[in-house]
Amino acid sequence: MSVLALCTNRRGSVAVEFAVISVLLIVFMFFLTDLVVRNATTGRLDRVAYSVAGIVRERVQLYDAREKLNQGDVDQIAKLAARMLTDMDLDADLSKLQLVVEELHFEDITSIGSTRKDIDLYRRWQSGSAGGCTPPQALNQLTQLAPKGSYGRWVPLYQVTICLPTTSWYTWLTTSSTENPQLSSFAIVMAR
Known part of the structure; x- marks a missing residue:
């Protein structure tokens, strides 16, 4: 068989085209599956972060009117977050779950019409494996979010950040990176 005859022979062309297209379809399916898993995990983290932040917010009812956090509070919150994530997904690997809680308190202002927001206390608490779990923006840079309460004081703010490394087939396939995103x-x- 000559090279010219091989190039012009159409027998088996469908099988060759199917082989090429199937490789592309498999890569596309890996990408879609990875995207769905990541979005589902992000949704779980969103629900847990909001729920845990709601518990932090209820300082007066749940922590004997103590507005300031301590490490024991943060560790309890991290255990609760891990339990909530376990209830959502029994197969989740939570050994590298990280939780960061920030609190921001303002100085009491005696004059009613004052608009000054002086920070009295800013603390950052962490629970879980040490590492790169950082909020998108530190809470002490978001003082504009604090409203003035009915008693004429600036209301304390809390920020809860939850981080969880996840497996990414697509990242592994395209970059051969061993680190999980x-x-x-x-x-x-x-605070209420």
């Missing part, structure tokens, strides 16, 4: 979610609330 980290998904994160955050919620900002004010």
Whole structure:
């Protein structure tokens, strides 16, 4: 068989085209599956961050009217977040779950018409494996979010950030990277 006859022979062309297209379809399916899994995990993290932030917000009812956090509070919150994520997905690997809680308190202002917001206390608490779990923006840079309460004081703010490394087939397939991408979610609330 000559080269010219091989190039012009149409027998088996469908099988060759199917082989080429199937490789592209498999890569596309990996991408779509990875995208769906990442979005589902991000949605779970969003729900847990918002729920945990709601607990932090209820300082008066749940923590004997103590507005300021301590490390024990943050560790309890991290255990609760892990439990909530376990309830959502039994197969989730939560060994690298990280939680960062920030609190921001303002100085009491005696004059009614004052608009000054002086920071009295800013603390950042972390629970879980040490690492790169950071909020998109530190809470002490978001003072404009604090409203003035009915008693004439600026309301304290809390920010909860949850980070969880996840497996990414698409990242592994395209970059051969051994590091798992980290998904994160955050919620900002004010004390009641």
